[in-house]
Amino acid sequence: MKKLITLLLFGFVFAAFTNNVTAQEDYSALNLYVSFGGNGAINAQYEIPIVENVTISPAVVIPFDFDNLSVGVRADYYFDSLMKLPEPWDIWGGVDTGIVLGGDDNFNINAHVGVEYKFNQTWGILAEFGGGTASFGGVGVGIHF
Template sequence: MKRLLTLFILAITFSFANVANAQEDYSALNLFVSFGDHAAINGHYEIPIAKNLTVSPSAVVAFDFDYIALGGRLDYYFDSLFKLNEPWDIWGGVDAGFVLGDDDKNDDFSLNLHAGVEYKLNDTWGIIGEIGGGTASFGGIGVGIHF
């Protein structure tokens, strides 16, 4: 069941890869670090699929290489709802995927909620802060690279 759900999320993510019209008219690579018990490097590639809506394949690699997580995200941008102008973005969403540990006992399915904010320094770079909760989400700080 877990594998079927992950394959479904990844299939949806890649099937919408050429559709545009989200908050921005470009894709973004978001890279950030999280600290604490789940210290890791996080990354996801946002693909616009509708006005204010993006999907993203995502990956998380623990600093101690104890685990990696692979999955997908769905984010909704609240900018038009809150009437926010550039350089700010605010979003909320859900992510799901598999957490693969260094032994089979650590393998698990994760389902998380998250919320974030970005301040864009220019058309290419932004500063990101994100918080989350669920089975494997922890938030962090990082950069957004817009294409």
């Protein structure tokens, strides 16, 4: 029952923010990457702009051992305008939180920083680094809409 309530809450948060897009640059993106370190995993999140330079993202993490599934939410601040970065570059910092479903249910919270270089309006390559209970970092692609 706890898992069902968590998934419903996660779905509500996702639905509540999908219609409130007001960011200066369009940060809507599907990020897919592989994390490495102590807890290597496949990661996916969909960024939804909520205010200028801030996104919120539902996130899913599947460890390489496929022993469990982590679902959560992230919040990121983009430093692009503050640092006056040219268009193909994005730099962000943020926090993420979620629960691990399967095995021993756990709650986690982490901080992270990342960078992305966009090849064109749709594709980018990204690297992200973090700590806490997640991993040490990861590399992957950003698909922008």
